[in-house]
Amino acid sequence: MKLYDVYPLFNVNIVKGKGCNVWDDKGQKYLDLYGGHAVISIGHCHPHYIEMLTSQLNKLGFYSNSVINTLQQKLAERLGKISGYDDYQLFLINSGAEANENAMKLASFGNGRKRMLAISKSFHGRTSLAVEVTNNPKITAPINDNGHTTFLPINDLAAWEKELAKGDVCACILECIQGVGGCNVVSKEFAQGLAKACKKYGTYLICDEIQCGYGRTGKFFAHQWLGIRPDLITVAKGIGNGFPMGGVLISPEFKPVYGQLGTTFGGNHLACTAALAVLDVFEKEGLIENAHLVGDYLMDELKELQQRTKHITDIRGKGLMIGVEMDIPQKDVRSKLIYEQHCFTGCASTNILRILPPLCLTRDNVDEFIMKFETVLNEF
Numbered sequence: 001m002k003l004y005d006v007y008p009l010f011n012v013n014i015v016k017g018k019g020c021n022v023w024d025d026k027g028q029k030y031l032d033l034y035g036g037h038a039v040i041s042i043g044h045c046h047p048h049y050i051e052m053l054t055s056q057l058n059k060l061g062f063y064s065n066s067v068i069n070t071l072q073q074k075l076a077e078r079l080g081k082i083s084g085y086d087d088y089q090l091f092l093i094n095s096g097a098e099a100n101e102n103a104m105k106l107a108s109f110g111n112g113r114k115r116m117l118a119i120s121k122s123f124h125g126r127t128s129l130a131v132e133v134t135n136n137p138k139i140t141a142p143i144n145d146n147g148h149t150t151f152l153p154i155n156d157l158a159a160w161e162k163e164l165a166k167g168d169v170c171a172c173i174l175e176c177i178q179g180v181g182g183c184n185v186v187s188k189e190f191a192q193g194l195a196k197a198c199k200k201y202g203t204y205l206i207c208d209e210i211q212c213g214y215g216r217t218g219k220f221f222a223h224q225w226l227g228i229r230p231d232l233i234t235v236a237k238g239i240g241n242g243f244p245m246g247g248v249l250i251s252p253e254f255k256p257v258y259g260q261l262g263t264t265f266g267g268n269h270l271a272c273t274a275a276l277a278v279l280d281v282f283e284k285e286g287l288i289e290n291a292h293l294v295g296d297y298l299m300d301e302l303k304e305l306q307q308r309t310k311h312i313t314d315i316r317g318k319g320l321m322i323g324v325e326m327d328i329p330q331k332d333v334r335s336k337l338i339y340e341q342h343c344f345t346g347c348a349s350t351n352i353l354r355i356l357p358p359l360c361l362t363r364d365n366v367d368e369f370i371m372k373f374e375t376v377l378n379e380f
Contacts, residue, residue, distance in 0.1 A: 010335075010338055010339075012024050012030075012338065013025040014030075016045075017032070017040075017044025017045050018043070018044050018045050019043040019044060019045075019358065019360060020032050020033075020043060020044075020357055020358050020360060020361055020362070020365050021044070022044060022344070028342060029342065030338070030342045030343060030344055031342065031343040031344070031365060031368055031369060031372070032044070032343075032344050032357060032358065033343060033344060033345050033355050033356070033357040033361075033365075033369055034344045034345050034346040034354075034355075034356050034357070035356050035357055035358050036242065037211070037237065037346065037356070038179070038211045038216065038237050038238060038321070038346075038356035039237045039238060039241070039242055040238075040241055040242060040358045041214060041215065041216075041237075041238030041239075041241050041278055041282075041287070041358060041359050042241050042277075042278055042281040042282070042285075042287060042358065042359065042360060043358045043359075043360040044358070046241070046277075046281055048277055048280060048281055048284075049241055049274065049277040049278070049281065052273050052274075052276065052277040052280075053243075053270060053273055053274060053277065055273075056269055056270055056273040057270065059269075060269050061268070061269060061270050062265070062268045062269060062270065063268075063269065064264070065262075065263065065264075065266070065267065069267065069268075069269065069272065071269055071272035071273060071276065072090075072092060072267045072272055074272070074276065075090070075092075075267075075272050075275050075276055075279075076089075076090040078276065078279050079247075079249075079275075079279065082220060082279060082282065082283070083220045083221065083249070084220065084224070085233070085249050087252050088233075088249045088250055088251060088252065089249070089250040089251075089252070089254070089256065090247055090248070090249060090250070091247065091248045091250060091261055091266075092245070092246070092247045092263070092266045092267030092271070092272075093245075093246045093247065093248070093263045093266035093267075094244050094245060094246055094263065094265050094266050094271075095125075095236055095244060095245075095246045096124075096125055096208075096210035096211075096234065096235075096236030096237060096246050097124070097125025097126055097127040097130040097131075097246075098125075098127065098246050098263075098266075099210065099234035099235060099236055099246035099247060099248050100124045100125050100129070100130045100133070100173070100206075100208060100210075100234050101125070101127055101128070101129045101130055102248050102261055103171075103173075103206045103232040103233075103234050103248050104116065104129045104130075104133070104170070104171060104173070104206070105129070105261070106204075106232060106248070106250065106254055106261070107170050107171035107204040107206065107231070107232065108170050108171075109260065110204060110253070110254060111170060111202055111203070111204065113168055113169060113170035113203075114148055114168075114170055115148055115149070115150065115168050115169050115170055116132070116133050116148055116149045116150070116169070116170055116171055116172070116173060117149070117150050117151075117152060117160060117163055117164070117169055117171075117172040117173070117203075118133040118134075118135065118149055118150075118151055118152075118172070118173050118174075119135075119151070119152065119153075119154045119174060119175065119178065119181070119184075119186075120135055120151045120152065120153055120154065120181075121135050121154075121178060121180070121181030121182065121184065122134055122135045122151065122173070122175060122178065122181060123135070123136065123175070123178070123179055123180035123181060124173060124175075124208055126139055128143075128144055131144050132144055132145075132146060132148050132149050133148075133149050133173050135151045135181075136180075150163055154178070154184055154186060154190075155186065155187045155189075155190040156190075157189070157190050157193040157194060157197075160172065160190075160194055160197065161193075161197050164197050164198065164200075164201040164203055165201065167201060167202075169201065169203045170203065170204065171203060171204040171205065171206050171231075171232075172194060172198055172203060172204075172205055172206065173206040173207075173208055174186060174191070174194075174205070174206070174207055174208065174223075174230075175208045175210075175211070175212060176191065176207060176209070176212055176221075176222035176223045176225075176226060177211075177212040177217065177222050177317060177318060177321050179210075179211040179212065179321075179348070179354070180348055181348065182323050182325070182348040182349050182352045182354075183316050183317040183321060183322060183323025183348065183352070183354060184316065184323075185316055185317065185318065186226065187226075188225070188226045188227060191223065191226035191227070191228045192226065192227055192228055194228075195228040195229070195230075198231075204231040204232060205228070205230045205231050205232075206230060206231065206232045206233075206234065207221065207222075207223045207228075207230040207232070207233050207234070208234050209221050209222060209223065209233055209234060209235050210234055210235060210236045210237050210246070211237055211321070211356070212318075212321055213233070213235055213238070214235055214237065214238035214239055215238065215282060215287055215288040215291055215359055216238065216291055216319055216320055216321050216356070216359065217291065217292075217295070217318040217319035217320075217321060218288060218289070218291045218292025218293075218295055218296075218318065218319040219288065219292075220288060221233065222318065222321075225318065230251075231251045231253065231254075232248060232249070232250060232251065233248070233249040234246070234247070234248055234249075235247045235248075235249070238278070238359075239275050239278065240271055240274040240275050240278065241274060241277070241278050242274075243270065243271055243274035243275075244265075244271070245266075245271040245274065245275060246266070282359075285360065287359040287360060288359070290359060290360065290361070291319040291320045291359045291361075292319055294320065294361050294362065294363060294366060295318065295319035295320045295321075295322070297363055297366055298320070298322060298355070298361075298366045298369075299315065299317070299322060301366055301367075301370045302315045302322065302324060302370070303315055305370055305373065305374055305377075308374075309374060309377045309378060310327075310377065310380070311326045311327050311328050311377050311380055312324060312325070312326055312377070313325045313326060313327050317355075320355070320356065320357055320359060320361060321354075321355070321356055322354075322355040323348060323352050323353070323354055323355075324352065324353040324355065325351060325352050326351050326352070326353070327351065328351065328380050329350055329351055330347040330348075330349070330350065330351050330352055330353055331347070331350075332380070333353060333376055333377070333380075334347055334353070336376045336379065337372060337373065337376055340375075340376070341372035341373075341375060341376060342372075343368075343369060343372045343373075
Protein backbone atom coordinates (compact mmCIF):
# COMPACT_ATOMS: atom_id res chain seq x y z
CA MET A 1 0.00 0.00 0.00
CA LYS A 2 1.16 3.55 -0.80
CA LEU A 3 0.37 6.76 1.00
CA TYR A 4 -2.49 8.79 -0.46
CA ASP A 5 -0.49 11.51 -2.18
CA VAL A 6 -2.11 14.79 -1.06
CA TYR A 7 0.90 16.59 0.46
CA PRO A 8 3.58 18.30 -1.64
CA LEU A 9 6.68 17.45 0.38
CA PHE A 10 10.04 19.09 0.88
CA ASN A 11 12.79 16.51 0.45
CA VAL A 12 13.75 16.59 4.14
CA ASN A 13 13.25 13.84 6.75
CA ILE A 14 13.09 15.44 10.21
CA VAL A 15 13.98 12.94 12.94
CA LYS A 16 14.90 14.99 16.02
CA GLY A 17 14.02 18.26 17.71
CA LYS A 18 15.12 20.40 20.64
CA GLY A 19 13.78 23.82 21.54
CA CYS A 20 13.55 25.88 18.35
CA ASN A 21 15.69 23.53 16.27
CA VAL A 22 15.13 20.29 14.38
CA TRP A 23 17.54 17.87 12.70
CA ASP A 24 17.18 15.69 9.62
CA ASP A 25 18.31 12.09 9.15
CA LYS A 26 21.67 13.30 7.80
CA GLY A 27 22.41 15.29 10.95
CA GLN A 28 21.71 18.71 9.43
CA LYS A 29 20.36 21.23 11.94
CA TYR A 30 17.47 23.58 11.02
CA LEU A 31 16.03 26.66 12.72
CA ASP A 32 12.30 26.03 13.14
CA LEU A 33 10.19 29.14 12.71
CA TYR A 34 7.07 27.19 11.83
CA GLY A 35 6.61 24.74 14.68
CA GLY A 36 4.67 22.32 12.51
CA HIS A 37 1.75 24.69 11.77
CA ALA A 38 1.99 26.55 15.12
CA VAL A 39 1.67 23.29 17.04
CA ILE A 40 4.96 23.38 18.97
CA SER A 41 4.29 25.88 21.73
CA ILE A 42 6.90 25.10 24.41
CA GLY A 43 9.66 23.88 22.09
CA HIS A 44 10.55 20.46 20.76
CA CYS A 45 11.20 17.71 23.32
CA HIS A 46 10.94 19.87 26.42
CA PRO A 47 12.27 17.75 29.33
CA HIS A 48 9.29 18.46 31.61
CA TYR A 49 6.89 17.50 28.82
CA ILE A 50 8.77 14.25 28.15
CA GLU A 51 8.91 13.40 31.86
CA MET A 52 5.19 13.95 32.42
CA LEU A 53 4.10 11.99 29.36
CA THR A 54 6.46 9.12 30.14
CA SER A 55 5.21 8.95 33.71
CA GLN A 56 1.56 8.94 32.63
CA LEU A 57 2.19 6.34 29.92
CA ASN A 58 3.64 4.05 32.57
CA LYS A 59 0.37 4.36 34.50
CA LEU A 60 -2.47 4.62 31.95
CA GLY A 61 -2.61 5.87 28.39
CA PHE A 62 -6.33 5.81 27.74
CA TYR A 63 -9.71 4.97 29.16
CA SER A 64 -13.17 6.03 28.09
CA ASN A 65 -15.16 9.14 28.97
CA SER A 66 -17.70 6.97 30.74
CA VAL A 67 -15.63 7.17 33.93
CA ILE A 68 -14.14 10.02 35.97
CA ASN A 69 -10.90 11.43 34.65
CA THR A 70 -9.47 13.84 37.22
CA LEU A 71 -6.84 14.99 34.72
CA GLN A 72 -9.66 16.58 32.69
CA GLN A 73 -10.94 18.34 35.78
CA LYS A 74 -7.48 19.60 36.65
CA LEU A 75 -6.90 20.84 33.11
CA ALA A 76 -10.24 22.69 33.04
CA GLU A 77 -9.40 24.42 36.34
CA ARG A 78 -5.88 25.38 35.23
CA LEU A 79 -6.97 26.53 31.78
CA GLY A 80 -9.78 28.63 33.22
CA LYS A 81 -7.40 30.48 35.52
CA ILE A 82 -4.56 31.11 33.08
CA SER A 83 -6.89 32.20 30.27
CA GLY A 84 -9.21 34.37 32.37
CA TYR A 85 -12.26 32.22 31.65
CA ASP A 86 -12.85 30.63 35.06
CA ASP A 87 -16.62 30.76 34.62
CA TYR A 88 -16.64 28.96 31.24
CA GLN A 89 -16.99 25.22 30.64
CA LEU A 90 -14.54 23.00 28.73
CA PHE A 91 -15.31 20.28 26.20
CA LEU A 92 -12.26 18.33 25.03
CA ILE A 93 -11.84 16.75 21.62
CA ASN A 94 -9.01 15.86 19.24
CA SER A 95 -8.38 18.62 16.70
CA GLY A 96 -9.09 22.17 15.64
CA ALA A 97 -11.61 21.23 12.98
CA GLU A 98 -13.47 19.13 15.53
CA ALA A 99 -13.42 22.04 17.98
CA ASN A 100 -15.03 24.31 15.40
CA GLU A 101 -17.56 21.61 14.47
CA ASN A 102 -18.71 21.35 18.07
CA ALA A 103 -18.75 25.11 18.64
CA MET A 104 -21.04 25.57 15.62
CA LYS A 105 -23.27 22.70 16.74
CA LEU A 106 -23.62 24.26 20.19
CA ALA A 107 -24.48 27.62 18.63
CA SER A 108 -27.12 26.02 16.41
CA PHE A 109 -28.55 24.04 19.33
CA GLY A 110 -28.66 27.31 21.26
CA ASN A 111 -30.65 29.50 18.88
CA GLY A 112 -32.04 27.01 16.35
CA ARG A 113 -30.51 28.79 13.37
CA LYS A 114 -28.39 27.52 10.46
CA ARG A 115 -26.63 30.44 8.77
CA MET A 116 -23.02 31.37 9.52
CA LEU A 117 -20.98 34.49 8.84
CA ALA A 118 -17.23 34.13 8.27
CA ILE A 119 -14.39 36.31 7.04
CA SER A 120 -13.21 36.17 3.43
CA LYS A 121 -10.04 34.02 3.14
CA SER A 122 -11.02 32.22 6.36
CA PHE A 123 -9.77 28.76 7.25
CA HIS A 124 -11.51 26.82 10.00
CA GLY A 125 -10.87 23.18 9.07
CA ARG A 126 -11.62 20.45 6.56
CA THR A 127 -14.43 18.49 8.21
CA SER A 128 -18.09 18.87 7.26
CA LEU A 129 -19.18 22.03 9.09
CA ALA A 130 -15.68 23.48 9.44
CA VAL A 131 -15.07 23.41 5.69
CA GLU A 132 -18.39 25.19 5.10
CA VAL A 133 -17.01 28.23 6.94
CA THR A 134 -13.64 27.88 5.17
CA ASN A 135 -13.39 30.21 2.17
CA ASN A 136 -11.70 27.78 -0.23
CA PRO A 137 -13.87 26.09 -2.90
CA LYS A 138 -10.98 23.76 -3.83
CA ILE A 139 -11.38 21.80 -0.57
CA THR A 140 -15.18 21.99 -0.37
CA ALA A 141 -16.75 18.86 -1.83
CA PRO A 142 -20.28 19.03 -3.28
CA ILE A 143 -21.64 17.28 -0.19
CA ASN A 144 -20.23 20.12 1.95
CA ASP A 145 -21.54 22.91 -0.27
CA ASN A 146 -24.80 23.52 1.59
CA GLY A 147 -25.01 27.31 1.39
CA HIS A 148 -24.95 27.84 5.15
CA THR A 149 -22.19 30.47 5.09
CA THR A 150 -21.91 34.05 3.92
CA PHE A 151 -18.32 35.28 3.58
CA LEU A 152 -17.75 38.96 4.30
CA PRO A 153 -14.74 41.33 4.16
CA ILE A 154 -12.55 41.61 7.24
CA ASN A 155 -13.18 44.74 9.36
CA ASP A 156 -16.23 45.87 7.31
CA LEU A 157 -18.64 46.22 10.21
CA ALA A 158 -21.47 47.67 8.13
CA ALA A 159 -21.53 44.59 5.88
CA TRP A 160 -21.68 42.28 8.89
CA GLU A 161 -24.40 44.30 10.64
CA LYS A 162 -26.49 44.24 7.45
CA GLU A 163 -26.43 40.42 7.44
CA LEU A 164 -27.04 40.13 11.18
CA ALA A 165 -30.09 42.38 10.92
CA LYS A 166 -31.81 39.71 8.82
CA GLY A 167 -32.25 37.79 12.10
CA ASP A 168 -31.31 34.35 10.81
CA VAL A 169 -27.58 34.16 11.61
CA CYS A 170 -26.63 31.36 13.98
CA ALA A 171 -23.07 32.52 14.68
CA CYS A 172 -20.19 34.62 13.46
CA ILE A 173 -16.83 32.84 13.45
CA LEU A 174 -13.57 34.81 13.53
CA GLU A 175 -9.87 34.16 13.38
CA CYS A 176 -8.69 37.35 15.10
CA ILE A 177 -5.47 36.92 13.14
CA GLN A 178 -6.03 34.85 10.01
CA GLY A 179 -3.66 31.93 9.49
CA VAL A 180 -3.99 30.49 5.98
CA GLY A 181 -5.57 33.81 4.97
CA GLY A 182 -2.25 35.59 5.43
CA CYS A 183 -2.02 36.97 8.99
CA ASN A 184 -4.65 39.66 8.37
CA VAL A 185 -5.59 41.22 11.72
CA VAL A 186 -9.10 41.95 13.00
CA SER A 187 -9.36 45.54 14.27
CA LYS A 188 -10.52 46.43 17.77
CA GLU A 189 -13.30 48.63 16.42
CA PHE A 190 -14.65 45.86 14.21
CA ALA A 191 -14.44 43.20 16.92
CA GLN A 192 -16.20 45.30 19.54
CA GLY A 193 -18.86 46.46 17.10
CA LEU A 194 -19.50 42.91 15.94
CA ALA A 195 -19.73 41.58 19.50
CA LYS A 196 -22.33 44.23 20.29
CA ALA A 197 -24.30 43.49 17.11
CA CYS A 198 -24.27 39.75 17.85
CA LYS A 199 -25.85 40.38 21.25
CA LYS A 200 -28.45 42.65 19.66
CA TYR A 201 -29.57 40.07 17.10
CA GLY A 202 -29.31 36.87 19.19
CA THR A 203 -26.27 35.58 17.30
CA TYR A 204 -23.37 33.78 18.96
CA LEU A 205 -19.77 34.92 18.53
CA ILE A 206 -17.16 32.19 18.04
CA CYS A 207 -13.46 33.02 18.19
CA ASP A 208 -11.29 30.44 16.45
CA GLU A 209 -8.10 30.62 18.53
CA ILE A 210 -6.68 27.39 17.13
CA GLN A 211 -3.67 29.05 15.52
CA CYS A 212 -3.59 32.58 16.93
CA GLY A 213 -4.40 31.59 20.51
CA TYR A 214 -2.72 29.74 23.36
CA GLY A 215 -0.19 32.48 24.13
CA ARG A 216 1.04 33.02 20.58
CA THR A 217 0.25 36.75 20.41
CA GLY A 218 1.52 37.66 23.88
CA LYS A 219 -1.86 37.28 25.59
CA PHE A 220 -3.46 33.92 26.18
CA PHE A 221 -6.01 34.58 23.43
CA ALA A 222 -5.64 36.91 20.47
CA HIS A 223 -9.14 38.30 21.02
CA GLN A 224 -8.03 39.59 24.42
CA TRP A 225 -6.13 42.35 22.60
CA LEU A 226 -9.49 43.44 21.15
CA GLY A 227 -11.53 43.79 24.34
CA ILE A 228 -14.21 41.23 23.51
CA ARG A 229 -15.51 38.12 25.26
CA PRO A 230 -16.83 35.51 22.80
CA ASP A 231 -19.59 33.01 23.57
CA LEU A 232 -17.46 30.12 22.31
CA ILE A 233 -13.68 29.82 21.95
CA THR A 234 -11.97 27.01 20.06
CA VAL A 235 -8.42 25.81 20.78
CA ALA A 236 -6.08 23.12 19.46
CA LYS A 237 -2.54 23.14 17.96
CA GLY A 238 -0.43 24.58 20.82
CA ILE A 239 -2.57 23.04 23.58
CA GLY A 240 -0.63 19.76 23.54
CA ASN A 241 2.72 20.73 21.97
CA GLY A 242 2.26 18.09 19.29
CA PHE A 243 -0.08 15.67 21.04
CA PRO A 244 -3.39 15.72 19.09
CA MET A 245 -5.92 17.65 21.15
CA GLY A 246 -8.59 20.31 20.85
CA GLY A 247 -11.15 22.00 23.03
CA VAL A 248 -14.10 24.37 23.19
CA LEU A 249 -14.43 26.96 25.95
CA ILE A 250 -18.16 27.40 26.43
CA SER A 251 -20.05 30.33 27.94
CA PRO A 252 -22.16 29.68 31.08
CA GLU A 253 -25.16 30.57 28.90
CA PHE A 254 -24.96 27.05 27.43
CA LYS A 255 -26.40 24.31 29.61
CA PRO A 256 -24.94 20.83 29.01
CA VAL A 257 -27.25 18.01 27.99
CA TYR A 258 -26.27 14.34 28.30
CA GLY A 259 -25.45 12.89 24.90
CA GLN A 260 -25.54 16.22 23.04
CA LEU A 261 -21.79 16.13 22.35
CA GLY A 262 -19.40 13.21 22.55
CA THR A 263 -15.98 11.88 21.66
CA THR A 264 -14.05 8.63 21.93
CA PHE A 265 -10.48 9.89 22.25
CA GLY A 266 -11.04 13.49 23.35
CA GLY A 267 -9.58 14.41 26.73
CA ASN A 268 -7.77 11.09 27.13
CA HIS A 269 -5.19 10.69 29.87
CA LEU A 270 -2.13 11.25 27.69
CA ALA A 271 -3.65 14.28 25.98
CA CYS A 272 -4.57 15.91 29.30
CA THR A 273 -1.09 15.21 30.63
CA ALA A 274 0.45 16.88 27.58
CA ALA A 275 -1.81 19.92 28.02
CA LEU A 276 -0.99 20.18 31.73
CA ALA A 277 2.73 19.99 30.94
CA VAL A 278 2.32 22.85 28.46
CA LEU A 279 0.62 25.02 31.09
CA ASP A 280 3.37 24.18 33.59
CA VAL A 281 6.03 25.40 31.17
CA PHE A 282 4.02 28.49 30.22
CA GLU A 283 3.93 29.49 33.87
CA LYS A 284 7.45 28.47 34.92
CA GLU A 285 9.22 29.95 31.89
CA GLY A 286 6.98 32.95 31.16
CA LEU A 287 6.42 31.91 27.55
CA ILE A 288 3.39 34.12 26.92
CA GLU A 289 5.33 37.22 27.94
CA ASN A 290 8.27 35.93 25.90
CA ALA A 291 6.01 35.67 22.84
CA HIS A 292 5.09 39.31 23.34
CA LEU A 293 8.63 40.63 23.87
CA VAL A 294 10.46 38.50 21.31
CA GLY A 295 7.58 38.94 18.88
CA ASP A 296 7.95 42.72 19.09
CA TYR A 297 11.69 42.35 18.54
CA LEU A 298 11.12 40.11 15.51
CA MET A 299 8.61 42.59 14.07
CA ASP A 300 11.07 45.47 14.53
CA GLU A 301 13.91 43.52 12.93
CA LEU A 302 11.73 42.58 9.96
CA LYS A 303 10.77 46.23 9.45
CA GLU A 304 14.43 47.21 9.47
CA LEU A 305 15.13 44.41 7.00
CA GLN A 306 12.34 45.77 4.79
CA GLN A 307 14.14 49.13 4.66
CA ARG A 308 17.51 47.74 3.63
CA THR A 309 16.43 45.06 1.13
CA LYS A 310 14.02 44.62 -1.75
CA HIS A 311 10.91 42.45 -2.04
CA ILE A 312 9.17 42.84 1.39
CA THR A 313 5.94 44.77 0.78
CA ASP A 314 4.12 44.33 4.12
CA ILE A 315 4.62 42.90 7.61
CA ARG A 316 1.62 42.16 9.83
CA GLY A 317 0.57 40.08 12.81
CA LYS A 318 1.09 40.05 16.54
CA GLY A 319 3.53 38.35 18.90
CA LEU A 320 4.91 35.20 17.29
CA MET A 321 2.33 35.05 14.51
CA ILE A 322 3.68 37.18 11.70
CA GLY A 323 3.01 37.37 7.97
CA VAL A 324 5.66 38.75 5.62
CA GLU A 325 4.22 39.70 2.24
CA MET A 326 6.64 39.85 -0.68
CA ASP A 327 6.61 40.74 -4.38
CA ILE A 328 8.19 37.35 -5.19
CA PRO A 329 6.75 33.82 -4.79
CA GLN A 330 6.95 32.45 -1.27
CA LYS A 331 7.64 28.99 -2.72
CA ASP A 332 10.99 30.12 -4.11
CA VAL A 333 11.93 31.90 -0.88
CA ARG A 334 10.93 28.96 1.33
CA SER A 335 12.88 26.52 -0.82
CA LYS A 336 16.05 28.58 -0.47
CA LEU A 337 15.46 29.03 3.26
CA ILE A 338 15.12 25.28 3.75
CA TYR A 339 17.71 23.86 1.36
CA GLU A 340 20.36 26.61 1.50
CA GLN A 341 19.86 28.31 4.87
CA HIS A 342 18.34 25.37 6.78
CA CYS A 343 15.40 27.30 8.20
CA PHE A 344 11.70 26.37 8.22
CA THR A 345 8.91 28.91 7.82
CA GLY A 346 5.29 28.57 6.80
CA CYS A 347 3.39 30.22 3.98
CA ALA A 348 0.07 31.67 2.91
CA SER A 349 -1.23 32.50 -0.55
CA THR A 350 1.41 32.77 -3.28
CA ASN A 351 3.68 35.39 -1.76
CA ILE A 352 3.40 35.40 2.04
CA LEU A 353 5.76 33.82 4.55
CA ARG A 354 4.01 32.81 7.77
CA ILE A 355 6.22 32.80 10.86
CA LEU A 356 4.91 30.64 13.75
CA PRO A 357 7.85 29.54 15.91
CA PRO A 358 7.75 27.87 19.31
CA LEU A 359 7.00 30.41 22.04
CA CYS A 360 10.46 29.85 23.53
CA LEU A 361 12.05 31.69 20.58
CA THR A 362 14.99 33.88 21.66
CA ARG A 363 16.43 37.11 20.33
CA ASP A 364 19.46 35.12 19.18
CA ASN A 365 17.11 32.91 17.16
CA VAL A 366 15.58 36.05 15.65
CA ASP A 367 19.01 37.40 14.70
CA GLU A 368 19.87 34.08 13.08
CA PHE A 369 16.65 34.08 11.08
CA ILE A 370 17.06 37.69 9.92
CA MET A 371 20.55 36.88 8.66
CA LYS A 372 19.29 33.82 6.76
CA PHE A 373 16.26 35.63 5.36
CA GLU A 374 18.33 38.62 4.23
CA THR A 375 20.77 36.31 2.46
CA VAL A 376 17.90 34.71 0.55
CA LEU A 377 16.20 38.00 -0.36
CA ASN A 378 19.47 39.33 -1.77
CA GLU A 379 19.56 36.41 -4.21
CA PHE A 380 16.47 37.65 -6.06
